[in-house]
Amino acid sequence: MDLVSIILPAGILAGIGFILGLLINLVSVIFYVKEDPTIDEVVDLLPKYNCGACGHPGCKEMAIALLNKESVVFDCKPIKKDAAKELQAFLDNYFKNEKKS
Numbered sequence: 001m002d003l004v005s006i007i008l009p010a011g012i013l014a015g016i017g018f019i020l021g022l023l024i025n026l027v028s029v030i031f032y033v034k035e036d037p038t039i040d041e042v043v044d045l046l047p048k049y050n051c052g053a054c055g056h057p058g059c060k061e062m063a064i065a066l067l068n069k070e071s072v073v074f075d076c077k078p079i080k081k082d083a084a085k086e087l088q089a090f091l092d093n094y095f096k097n098e099k100k101s
C-alpha cells in the first residue's frame with residue numbers, strides 16, 4: 001500500500017468536510033432568526049430543570065408560553081415561592097410595558 005492511497009482519500013474527505021462546514025456556516029448566517037431577548041430573561045427566572053412538569057418540553061418553551069399568556073407561573077411545579085413571585089412581577093411589568101407600546 002503506497003502513501004498516496006492513504007493520503008488522497010483522507011485529503012478528499014478533509015476537503016469535503018471543509019466545504020460542508022462552510023456551507024453550514026453560510027446557511028446559519030442566511031437563515032439566522034433574531035430571538036426576543038425577553039425569552040432568555042424569563043428562562044433565567046425559571047428553575048431551569050427542563051423536567052417537563054409544566055407540560056412543555058423545557059424551560060425555554062415554558063418561557064415562550066408565559067410570554068404568550070398560554071401558561072401561568074405555577075404551571076412550573078418545582079418553582080419556589082420566592083422565585084415565582086419574582087417571575088410574576090417580571091411578567092406583570094413586561095405586560096404593562098407591552099400595553100403602553
Ligand code: SF4
Binds near residue numbers: 050052078
Ligand atoms: S416545570 Fe419548570 S423547571 Fe420543569 S421544564 Fe417546566 S419550566 Fe422548566
